[in-house]
Amino acid sequence: MIKIALAGYGTVGQGVMDLFQKRREEIQRRLGEEVDICYVLVRDRERERDVGLYGAELICDAKEIFNDGEVEILIEVTGDISLGYALIKEALEKRIHVITANKSVLSLHLEELSALAEEYGVYLLYEASVGGGMPLIKPLQELSVHGEIRALRGLLSGSCNYILTKMQKEQTSYEDVLEKAKALGYLEADPIDDVGGFDARRKLRILTTLAFRGKVDEKDIVLEGITGIELRDISCLSHMGYAVRLVAQAFKENQCIQAAVHPLALPHSDFLISMDGPENGVEVFGDHFISFGFRGFGAGRYPTAHAMLSDLEDVFFSLRRKESPLGVEGLRIIPYQKKARFYIRSAVPLEFGVDQQLEENVWITTPVAYNVLKAALPREAVAIALGE
Amino acid sequence: MIKIALAGYGTVGQGVMDLFQKRREEIQRRLGEEVDICYVLVRDRERERDVGLYGAELICDAKEIFNDGEVEILIEVTGDISLGYALIKEALEKRIHVITANKSVLSLHLEELSALAEEYGVYLLYEASVGGGMPLIKPLQELSVHGEIRALRGLLSGSCNYILTKMQKEQTSYEDVLEKAKALGYLEADPIDDVGGFDARRKLRILTTLAFRGKVDEKDIVLEGITGIELRDISCLSHMGYAVRLVAQAFKENQCIQAAVHPLALPHSDFLISMDGPENGVEVFGDHFISFGFRGFGAGRYPTAHAMLSDLEDVFFSLRRKESPLGVEGLRIIPYQKKARFYIRSAVPLEFGVDQQLEENVWITTPVAYNVLKAALPREAVAIALGE
Numbered sequence: 146m147i148k149i150a151l152a153g154y155g156t157v158g159q160g161v162m163d164l165f166q167k168r169r170e171e172i173q174r175r176l177g178e179e180v181d182i183c184y185v186l187v188r189d190r191e192r193e194r195d196v197g198l199y200g201a202e203l204i205c206d207a208k209e210i211f212n213d214g215e216v217e218i219l220i221e222v223t224g225d226i227s228l229g230y231a232l233i234k235e236a237l238e239k240r241i242h243v244i245t246a247n248k249s250v251l252s253l254h255l256e257e258l259s260a261l262a263e264e265y266g267v268y269l270l271y272e273a274s275v276g277g278g279m280p281l282i283k284p285l286q287e288l289s290v291h292g293e294i295r296a297l298r299g300l301l302s303g304s305c306n307y308i309l310t311k312m313q314k315e316q317t318s319y320e321d322v323l324e325k326a327k328a329l330g331y332l333e334a335d336p337i338d339d340v341g342g343f344d345a346r347r348k349l350r351i352l353t354t355l356a357f358r359g360k361v362d363e364k365d366i367v368l369e370g371i372t373g374i375e376l377r378d379i380s381c382l383s384h385m386g387y388a389v390r391l392v393a394q395a396f397k398e399n400q401c402i403q404a405a406v407h408p409l410a411l412p413h414s415d416f417l418i419s420m421d422g423p424e425n426g427v428e429v430f431g432d433h434f435i436s437f438g439f440r441g442f443g444a445g446r447y448p449t450a451h452a453m454l455s456d457l458e459d460v461f462f463s464l465r466r467k468e469s470p471l472g473v474e475g476l477r478i479i480p481y482q483k484k485a486r487f488y489i490r491s492a493v494p495l496e497f498g499v500d501q502q503l504e505e506n507v508w509i510t511t512p513v514a515y516n517v518l519k520a521a522l523p524r525e526a527v528a529i530a531l532g533e
Numbered sequence: 534m535i536k537i538a539l540a541g542y543g544t545v546g547q548g549v550m551d552l553f554q555k556r557r558e559e560i561q562r563r564l565g566e567e568v569d570i571c572y573v574l575v576r577d578r579e580r581e582r583d584v585g586l587y588g589a590e591l592i593c594d595a596k597e598i599f600n601d602g603e604v605e606i607l608i609e610v611t612g613d614i615s616l617g618y619a620l621i622k623e624a625l626e627k628r629i630h631v632i633t634a635n636k637s638v639l640s641l642h643l644e645e646l647s648a649l650a651e652e653y654g655v656y657l658l659y660e661a662s663v664g665g666g667m668p669l670i671k672p673l674q675e676l677s678v679h680g681e682i683r684a685l686r687g688l689l690s691g692s693c694n695y696i697l698t699k700m701q702k703e704q705t706s707y708e709d710v711l712e713k714a715k716a717l718g719y720l721e722a723d724p725i726d727d728v729g730g731f732d733a734r735r736k737l738r739i740l741t742t743l744a745f746r747g748k749v750d751e752k753d754i755v756l757e758g759i760t761g762i763e764l765r766d767i768s769c770l771s772h773m774g775y776a777v778r779l780v781a782q783a784f785k786e787n788q789c790i791q792a793a794v795h796p797l798a799l800p801h802s803d804f805l806i807s808m809d810g811p812e813n814g815v816e817v818f819g820d821h822f823i824s825f826g827f828r829g830f831g832a833g834r835y836p837t838a839h840a841m842l843s844d845l846e847d848v849f850f851s852l853r854r855k856e857s858p859l860g861v862e863g864l865r866i867i868p869y870q871k872k873a874r875f876y877i878r879s880a881v882p883l884e885f886g887v888d889q890q891l892e893e894n895v896w897i898t899t900p901v902a903y904n905v906l907k908a909a910l911p912r913e914a915v916a917i918a919l920g921e
Contacts, residue, residue, distance in 0.1 A: 164821065168679065175856075278824065278825055280675070287843060291556060291839075414807070416828065419802070419803075419804045433836070433838075433839055435666055435830075435839055436666065436829060436830065437827060437828060437830075438828040439825060440826040441826065442825075445822060447821035447823065451819075454679070458678075462854060463851075464852055464853065464854070468563075
């Protein structure tokens, strides 16, 4: 029997249990061996849950998993950075395969954990960490092993998409949409992780590292959230044929990487504009005229659980490589220098060339490099690149 | 050494050779074994080609491949139905893995060839057969093995997309666009395979069979091409907020499958409308709120060759299941009964309920089932479903 331990039993953990039980018989039939989730690790034994335990033992101490000696797979969905990191690390060192959706841990420790997995000859899989509802990590890993990715860009924050789409469609202020989203449970009480772009940056760090097969830290990625954007910016750009989105992008030029998460005004015909509210979308551009796009739900109990079960089957049937997918290429990360025309709203007149004045205190610049712009931009000014 | 034979040395075959040579060293390094394309099978030894042979032996008789006894992988890109079928069949029976892009052969013989591959314990892989530029077949197979697909729809004909987009954007007649496309080499001298929807139907047959894991024949799929569509239809629908595309779709309801390739008027906000001219796009809808979309170039030397190399690496590293992905479920295929409002242009007045008369001889029907419509539609009338 293959013993599995599930760490965390919140929304996603229960989804994993639910889907796994539905699929279990079929997996066993194909595998010719019994499989079972034997342990469920939780912090609070008494909390009420929607999904039953199907005979798994509810435990509060991870030692029970590691001392068992027969657990072969750990599914980590604690959502906790330090606990998640400790569990993943110990599991890999004990030659236990790990499947995780914990993008915070991955963003901080991807190289170390990948190297550990390779060293101990076990899988570290994380299809669910970015865009749970779409098969993205696997094709991206494959393509990057072929060494062919030149650029990627995407919408990686469902919440930000929801807010920006809503502002535009219903002509509602940022504050009003935010309140509504919180009331509907789309956002945490403190939404800064989403609207500040931190969550999207973690996902971009993972994608960029896989795409270019070298180390990219969170701090290497330029970050600007959507908190400064007002309804009038969106309306103004909309009249000009643009829609504003929080875009995460990275590209490689002359062996140098540039990466950023920032608000961007995209033409309405852009592929990324076809994403609906809470969806994620990613485009990948490779050599040899390869370019493709994905879209799908980025989060939610079942999309995430589904991605983890897909990883689980890959472990059962050994359908993935165990070697680290990160590569050893020495990447040079340089500041984000992309040149673009920017829409700028500022209380203070601009210091650089202006193409067009839209209103008092709203301008469109001539093409200028992002770095130059940032250095010269007055405090509290809002800048949105146009269809970069 | 792993010996590979390449059957066919046209556009795609040369692309495969080219990309393989670029990737060869890296593959060998990771595999720890030499790999080589040893034979190139062609019909005409004298024809001039862009890409050299890199030491491969140019042969005109397939016997040389099968009598060698050491060839482990056949890459079939002959583009010929009977030759392709014979080669693939013999290869599988001789326990040679097969990688093919031949959608005609697959559409006609998918079940037989999949069963053969399973019987002889070798791979039959065909990522390049549908939407070469996007990783589609693999994720679809995975998802369908989980038994979860409810529906799929897509634009599977780059040529038809090109024609319909061009007609709308440039207000050009079907005939004029067709001539232009032929002149540019986008279409064969006899373009009926594309504009009649036959090519798209083959691809849909493959996707539907994989998605629902049961036999679906070409003849089970309703087919209507774009030859009857005039500029005035497109303009009329465009004013109402629709864009016309040749859509391939299949869905499952109450254990019954319905499938069709036909012109459809989609709202401008539809994901599929974001495809540019020669691109393909596919959406997949599954249980558990899984839904995702792909888009990418559907054809071309390098996208196709790239998909085949991805299959090749899966063979080298045993990263796919060898069992037949088609399943054994008894599918009931029923006639295409979907109900929709239809835009109809007809010289003869309509016999069924009409919602709206747009012009003389142009109407929009009340919702009516496709079967009823087809039975009652006057000869030479054009019907386009609205945003079905």
